[in-house]
Amino acid sequence: MGGDQVEEAVAGCVAALRPAVERDWKGVKAQGLEWSCHETAFHVAEDLIAYAGQLAGRAQDAYVPFEITLEDGTDNAGLLHVITTTGALLAAAVRTAPRDARGFHPYPFRSADREGFAAMGIAEVLLHTHDIAQALGLAYEPSEELADAVLTWLFPHVQPGPAAWPTLLWATGRGELPGRAPVTEWRWRNNLVIPTERLTLVGVRPAAARDLRLGGDGGFEWIDGGPFEGTRDAAGMVVKAYEEGVHRPEFGLFVLVRREDGLAVGGMGFHGAPDEEGRAEVGYDLVEGARGQGYATEALRTLSEWALARDDVQVLMAAVDRENLPSQGVVTRSGYIRATVEEERTAHEEHDMDGVLQLYLRRA
Structure with missing residues (x-):
């Protein structure tokens, strides 16, 4: 997800709308919106330049306080030129931003990275081009790859459908999908990032998890020997949960990125969302060259601490091999205590925990 995809989306928008530049866009409402087609097209340009500004300016707590305006008398062809220009600016901002750059965006975790801003810009272009095209009776359908990218970057909580574009339209209240109830309220979701003193825990999106599972780097730069097998296995769990429609992004996989040099050193996360009793299991691994440093x-x-501060988490569980003394040290130093004999027996008998594992718990 990057500048090339932003430019592809913008080019598709302009190509679809150009045949209608001589028509009255101000007198026709975009489908499903209160805005006219002209207002909707300008909104696309506003979002593209705003996202470029947020990322380039590294806004941290609020939107950068600026806006764009059209010159009086700008016609529809000129408006499409503005969309092309603002799209190019977003693409440039995405291409030149460092891997760890983030800017303010309110939902849901108050920031987005360069891929997130690219995805949001593309989503605005695809969806609002659809709204305008439908109102003007124009044919429009983006590539399956672009629609799928938006879903896997911004809608990790939405189960994939038979095809990406109809699924994206349904997920944003713009269409129907067989077997699923209509969507009346929706939000996209950027990934969660949790800082520590020396690390950044970066939430892994389904698209990156697919790549990790298949042997790629997931978009991260790893120290020698990484990613480790456990991280790839955890990525497979994320993909499975996403495909089954039960993935909750904040309870997925995080890659541990060293802040001093931006290199990934391991993976950590949850085996799934908390159950009805508020229990969730954690797991982790480090690349060999990063071990022994805390x-x-x-x-x-x-x-x-982040998880236990939530209302839906009461107990965290960690299952550690009986012979793995370093990992046992990790959990105990992190505030976990050994489960009782009865708790461990229940884990073995009722939850199929491997007999070579010991159970550690940390409670709210």
């Missing part, structure tokens, strides 16, 4: 303890302590 990274796992630092990350697990922070992630555990």
Whole structure:
């Protein structure tokens, strides 16, 4: 997800709308909106330049206080030129932003990275081009790859459908999908990032999880030897949950990125969302070259405190091999205590915990 995809989306928008530039866009409402087609097209340009500004300016707590206006008398062809220009600016901002750059965006975790801003810009272009095209009777359908990218970057909580574009339209209240109830309220979701003293825990989106599962780097730069097998297995769990429609992004996989050099050193996360009793299981691994430096303890302590501060989490569980003394040290230093004999027996008998594992718990 990057500048090339932003430019592809914008080019598709302009190509679809150009045949109608001589028509009255101000007198026709975009489908499903209170805005006219002209207002909707200008909104696309506003969002593209706003996202470029947020990312380039590294806004941290609010929107950068600026806006754009059209010159009096700007016709529809000129408006499409503005969309092309603002799209190019967003693409440039995405291409030049460092991997760890983030800017303010309110929902849901108050920031987005360069891929997130690219995805949001593309979503605005695709969806509002659809709204305008429908109102003007124009044919429009973006590529399956672009629609799928928006879903896997911004809608990790939405189960994939038979095809990406109809699924995206349904997920944003713009269409029907067989077997699913109509959507009346929706939000997209940028990934969660949790800082520690020396690390950044970066939430892994389904698109990145797919790549990790298949042997790629997930879009991260790893120290030698990474990612480790456990991180790839956890990525597979994310993909499975996403495909089944039960993925909750904040209870997925995080890659541990070292702040001093931006290199990924391991993976940590949850085996799924909390159950009805508020229990969730954690797991982690580090690339061999990053072990023995306290990274796992630092990350697990922070992630555990974040989770236990939520109302839906009461108990965190960690299953550790009986022979793995370093990992046992990690969990105990992170505030976990050994489960009782009865709790461990229940885990073995009722929850199929492997017999070679010991159970550790941390409670709210």
